[in-house]
Amino acid sequence: MRAAVISSPGRIEHADVPTPDPAAGEVRVRLEGCGVCHSNLPVFEGRDWFDYPRPPGSPGHEGWGVIDAIGPGVVDRAVGDRVGFLSEAAYAEYDVAPADQTTLLPADDLGPRRPFPAEPLACAANVFARSGVERGAKVVVVGVGFLGAALVRLATDAGAEVVAVSRRDFSLEIAKGQGATHVVPLREAQPTIAAVRELIGPEGADVVLECTGLQGPLDVAAELVRVRGRLVIAGFHQDGLRTINLQSWNWRGIDVVNAHERDPALYVQGMERAAALVAEGVLDPAPLLTHRFAFADIADAFAALRDRPDGFLKGWLDFGPAPIAAAPNDGGR
Ligand SMILES: [Zn+2]
Structure with missing residues (x-):
């Protein structure tokens, strides 16, 4: 699969890396999208305490997509479920997450699938709750x-x-x-x-x-x-x-x-509240995601994050619709 790697300060490029397999209790998600977080700037720009290259997919943590494989013991998620999830390596075509750190997204059969940057929406829901x-x-x-x-x-x-x-x-x-x-x-x-x-x-x-x-x-x-x-x-x-x-x-x-949370369980609760709010039409992340970039153009996404052009609120990476049947390494599962 293709994953993004911050190879040295200020430089992000693509690499071919093995597609991860979900371990027990995990699911693998074929990414549809991932928000690009302001908090990524220090590691992108370079600080003394970071080593380079960074791990593939890091520090993407605002992903969503469709489950294309499940690990042993996962019972409440299935291949084909559309989920938001918590992870640290979501700047990649595939990522894995514990099944209990995923949230089912609202069914969306009208028009193109709506973006759902799970982690920042969970953050908003959690801040508001407090x-x-x-x-x-x-x-x-x-x-x-x-x-x-x-x-x-x-x-x-x-x-x-x-x-x-x-x-x-x-x-x-x-x-x-x-x-x-x-x-x-x-x-x-x-x-x-x-x-x-x-x-x-x-x-x-x-x-x-x-x-x-x-x-x-x-x-x-x-x-x-x-x-x-x-x-x-x-x-x-x-x-x-x-x-x-x-x-x-x-x-x-x-x-x-x-109003910050550290417990993943609270983040999951926040994701679930956010998903419900999107389904009810209270929250709509679309107008807040002002800049869409194809995954191939992730370097441009980081340049926009750094330069904040006029009209920039938040960027996101679009991986395209998930071709579930074409997923590599799925071993016929
Ligand atoms: Zn973030």
Whole structure:
């Protein structure tokens, strides 16, 4: 099979590697698509602590596709099932995953099969589950990438009044499309905070979701939480220490939630909720997947991830419809 390999910093190419066989309890998935995650940038660009070449298919972790082989002992999944799954090597035509880390996708017999980047959708569903957003709540989403946009949709669907705050005009348009009640451009902290307060009142928001992983927007987000409100940190903060105004957090008595999950079982629950939300028409990942690339063009997908051209929210790789009957190495299973 063909797999993508980051061979050296800044270089990703294709290699022919053996098609993996599913071990006991595993399924093999013929990929239909895989999201390209912002978190892939450090390993693509190069950091001192990474060795190259990276393993084939790594670090693809947002795949979906059709099961074409099952390992011994798998009873609740079958060849032909369309699934989202958790893995670390999904930049490849085939990948394997534990059967209990797959989620059946909504049947989709209308038109072309819809993309379902399982892991980031699960992330959005899980963040939202920990946000405590209720009907009528005032909610601010700071940062509108794929995650922020999905959270705008989930919060508006829950009956909240949602203010979306983002640096890019394009993202604010996306947020409107996801149902945001108001949008505010993210500029310097104080004018941005003042603009949001003008919309929701001086007391602040019930829930603020920070989705950037950056210090400046974290400051904006934290300032906007009302007394006894909730700050939900959904961004990935990984470039050093952060400064916070603990005196102010403390005085307001705010709840602070770091809304990431590490337990695969919780990710699976998130995938299942996300699949149901897509089936109900609440969530639609399609408008959030702004850039489609054929798997053959994965280098272009990474260039777009790095350069973030105007109108770029998230890229994904299209492997084409799964030719189940033509799968290699399936041994007649
Ligand atoms: Zn991801």
